[in-house]
Amino acid sequence: MSFKIAILGAGPSGLAQLRAFEAARDAGADIPEIVCYEKQNDWGGLWNYTWRTGLDAYGEPVHSSMYRYLWSNGPKECLEFADYSFEEHFGRPIPSYPPRAVLRDYIMGRVAKSNVRQYIRFNTAVHWVDYNETSGKFAVTVRDLKQDKLNTEEFDHVIVATGHFSTPNVPYFEGLEQFPGRVLHAHDFRDACEFKGKDLLLIGSSYSAEDIGTQCHKYGAKSVTFSYRSQPMGFDWPESFTELPLLTEVIGKTAHFKDGTSKKVDAIILCTGYQHHFPFLPNELTLTTHNRMYPEGLYKGIVSLANPKLIFLGMQDQYYTFNMFDAQAWYARDVMLGRITLPADDAMAADSREWVARELKLVDPVDEIDFQAAYIQDLLESTDYPAFDVTAVAGIFKQWEHDKEADILGYRNRSYRSTLTGTLAPVHHTPWMDAMDDSLEAFLKVKQEQPAKETV
CATH class of the missing domain: 3.50.50.60 (FAD/NAD(P)-binding domain)
Structure with missing residues (x-):
């Protein structure tokens, strides 16, 4: 295929886009030339823990907001990849609330099965993206961090998968x-x-x-x-x-x-949130939004109305995460492959306004969960992404909200049933408040199992 795409970031969203193209290639499709730029020395994005704060070893802003002892604050059953269950990855059922290292291992296991690492240029920071109206191409300027050299390449499409939980919003208080x-x-x-x-x-x-x-x-x-x-x-x-x-x-x-x-x-x-920050984009291309369920300026929540060749992944406030990124990536892939034809600019803008109007009527978390479920379902109807029960996942999210209200310190001890395998998660061998070791080895250590009590 004669065109070329750039993916900015190899975190969950960027990896979803790589996986989407690889799935198409595995099915016999001709895919474009792909380059994925990643500032860190490994894939995983926000899920990579570092002791560093402020600047990294190369003087670039530290991306990760991860901390030691972080455990998932939502059921793993709500974020399972439709084509790769937790049970498949670990070879057995695991509890519903894993720590960071376990979730990262799951994300890495899925992409390690495919051939996508070849597309990633690690230790490469994106510094500027420009669009040439005459040629219809983007010029992406990056810094090779190890060589401390700037390079510029041309692309037909750019996918921004840099996330929006790395630039802190820092208010001032007197004193x-x-x-x-x-x-x-x-x-x-x-x-x-x-x-x-x-x-x-x-x-x-x-x-x-x-x-x-x-x-x-x-x-x-x-x-x-x-x-x-x-x-x-x-x-x-x-x-x-x-x-x-x-x-x-x-x-x-x-x-x-x-x-x-x-x-x-x-x-x-x-704990005052984060800014959507794209210092590598000019004003005419950037996405200007706060953290919301449906950012303005995007068709289907991903395609830039300013330039439909520019895609933004994972820019919403999120209940759904990994599986929503997949749904977005599969849709974006099919737009770029010509399988989905974008409507006229005014029709895309009208569709975006309709979703924003629906968002403004949301009054509580249940409304937000249903809204995001409907959004994902809308994307899935246009692609060949493996089917998963979006409504059932929404039901788990709603039960999770109730479980937190009932016991904010004990909700992580609950168990849920996978919508993919039908398996009820076992209870973790140690209650969350007593589980001081957040390592993958400690979490997966088999002790005397407790019978799981289903919460949905």
Whole structure:
């Protein structure tokens, strides 16, 4: 095939795109020339843990927000690849909430079965992407980090698979510059043991705050205070947890809040989210959005309305993850292969507006789950991606929400049934609050099994 595509990033989204093309090739299709640029020295993207924060060894911004002792905060049954179950990878059923190393091993196992690593240029950072209206091609300028050299290549299509959980959103609060304790963003959080015996203040009320707060409690923090902007999480927290309105200022070690209360704290962690940041794209090509269920400016949530030859993968707020990235990648592949014909520009814009209008009517997590399920189903209907029960997965997500409400520290001890194999996950040999070793070896170690109690 005579055209050439660039994939920016070899994390879950970029790997999904590589896998989509490889599946087409395995089925006898002629595929384009593919180059995947990856800044890190291995594939995996955000799932690669590093002790580094700030800049990497080459002076590039550290991509990963992963920390030690991170366990999945959602059931693995909701993110199984339709063509590769956890049971196939590990040779047996495993519990529903694995730690980071186990999830990374699963992601790597799937792509290792295919021949996609050959397309990836590691230690290569994308610095600039330009589009030439006359030639209809993109010029992608990259930095070879080991050689410290810039190179430029031309491509017919560019797929942005860089994610949107690596550039922190850092608000300012009066007095932070004089605070005598540690101040950091969740992006730079690495080890909960650092905060043993400390009184912590976490700014934010979403998943990062929830998970880092419970991690720090698990590893010995004295107390955890959440400061929320709009509403508290409202879980049945242990006695050492507090939820207070937004921080207004810090005087010394005393944090003052909007409701007039105050509390002395030893460290402040900003769990204030991330920005969609594409410094390698000019203004006319970039995606400008906040974290939402359906970003404006994209057809089918992936095709740029500014330039349909530019694809963005995984830019939504997410319940579904790996299987949604697959659905997007298969659709994008078929657009590039000419199997799917894009409608006229005005029709694509109208379709995008319709999805955005539907998003604006969502009122709670159940609505959001159903919305994202409908979005994925819409993509799947146009491709040959292996069928999976999107509605059944949505049901597990809804049960997960209820399980968290019932027991925020114990929900990871629950078990769910795979929608692919029908197997009910076993209960992990150690309750999450007591499981201090997050290694793959410790997780997979066979101890006396407990009977699983199905939650859906």
